[in-house]
Amino acid sequence: MRIGTRRSALATTQSSHVAAAINAFGTATELVEINTDGDRSQATGIPISQAASATGVFVSALREALLAGEVDVAVHSLKDLPTTPADGITLAAVPMREDPRDVVVARDGLTLGELPPGSRVGTGSPRRVAQLHALGLGLDVAGLRGNVDTRIGHVREGRYDAVVLARAGLSRLGRLDEVTEVLDPLQMLPAPGQGALAVECRSDDAETLALLARLDDPATRAAVLAERAVLATLEGGCSAPIGALADLVEGEDGPELWLRAVALSPDGTLAVRRSASSPLAEEPASWSDAATILGQALGREMLDDGAAELDDRASSPPPPPSSNDHPSARSAEVHNA
Numbered sequence: 001m002r003i004g005t006r007r008s009a010l011a012t013t014q015s016s017h018v019a020a021a022i023n024a025f026g027t028a029t030e031l032v033e034i035n036t037d038g039d040r041s042q043a044t045g046i047p048i049s050q051a052a053s054a055t056g057v058f059v060s061a062l063r064e065a066l067l068a069g070e071v072d073v074a075v076h077s078l079k080d081l082p083t084t085p086a087d088g089i090t091l092a093a094v095p096m097r098e099d100p101r102d103v104v105v106a107r108d109g110l111t112l113g114e115l116p117p118g119s120r121v122g123t124g125s126p127r128r129v130a131q132l133h134a135l136g137l138g139l140d141v142a143g144l145r146g147n148v149d150t151r152i153g154h155v156r157e158g159r160y161d162a163v164v165l166a167r168a169g170l171s172r173l174g175r176l177d178e179v180t181e182v183l184d185p186l187q188m189l190p191a192p193g194q195g196a197l198a199v200e201c202r203s204d205d206a207e208t209l210a211l212l213a214r215l216d217d218p219a220t221r222a223a224v225l226a227e228r229a230v231l232a233t234l235e236g237g238c239s240a241p242i243g244a245l246a247d248l249v250e251g252e253d254g255p256e257l258w259l260r261a262v263a264l265s266p267d268g269t270l271a272v273r274r275s276a277s278s279p280l281a282e283e284p285a286s287w288s289d290a291a292t293i294l295g296q297a298l299g300r301e302m303l304d305d306g307a308a309e310l311d312d313r314a315s316s317p318p319p320p321p322s323s324n325d326h327p328s329a330r331s332a333e334v335h336n337a
């Protein structure tokens with residue numbers, strides 16, 4: 001079974017993980033490296049936001065290789081998948097996810113709250129930028145790109161006081177010892193699907209579909225489908241940064257799906273927050289539909305609450321400096337990607 005993977009350390013680690021699980025079922029695997037536009041533009045330094053399709057750059061080349069029959073399986077970070085389905089491709093497995101939270105890697109072991117106003121905090125994610133500003137700490141939030149090693153290197157070499165990353169990526173790379181703070185989702189809701197993998201194959205490849213189904217974790221699938229349904233619903237009317245996190249919990253009357261979401265103005269001064277929950281049947285077969293319905297309903301509520309108007313804040317000036325009035329507490333680089 002040929003497994004397509006991007007070349008980055010994170011991607012090959014994730015694909016090797018899936019390969020090992022398939023090997024455990026008695027099927028041999030081969031990793032096939034696919035060079036993606038996203039990786040290429042990283043090499044040339046062209047910002048990701050200017051690459052052909054900002055969300056899909058890491059995904060489309062792998063899907064093309066899958067459809068062309070060059071590989072049988074494609075492994076992606078689920079949060080990098082566009083919400084629109086791809087013709088001829090099925091999400092065959094969503095394995096059990098890692099801790100979905102974001103983390104801080106800061107100098108001197110500091111937490112965000114311990115960093116003095118004006119501290120330079122790096123992230124290229126509009127979702128993290130907005131939520132960092134919303135903390136009101138007067139941080140100088142600056143754009144940042146590159147792989148996990150590069151980002152951590154910026155802190156070690158003093159160019160940034162801190163960076164914000166997905167805990168899952170660090171965990172998969174064995175770098176959790178770098179973490180100086182795990183961010184509470186109340187303050188930093190992760191991206192929809194963060195910490196989960198997406199394992200895709202061709203929709204007509206029954207043999208691979210059946211094998212990959214054994215890697216699927218229905219609770220994770222339900223959670224990420226709910227999160228992505230929020231995103232898909234909001235995308236219809238708004239381009240604001242969005243965070244969403246769902247969790248399947250065992251209630252008194254059976255399983256329940258809990259969902260929280262936020263949409264923010266890019267500068268973090270306005271936010272629409274909502275949560276919802278839904279009882280689930282005992283039988284996992286029905287969870288996907290229930291999760292999607294829950295996410296769509298929450299997304300529509302957020303649109304009713306004004307989530308679509310948050311975009312207009314994109315052209316407004318950045319928030320004023322903190323009361324400490326540190327000159328570098330003002331950021332001009334927050335609107336990347």
Ligand SMILES: NCc1[nH]cc(CCC(=O)O)c1CC(=O)O
Nearest residue numbers: 077080165166168169194195196
């Ligand atoms: N945006 C790139 C990306 N895609 C997936 C991960 C980490 C693994 C995951 O979230 O599943 C990362 C790095 C990061 O956000 O820190």
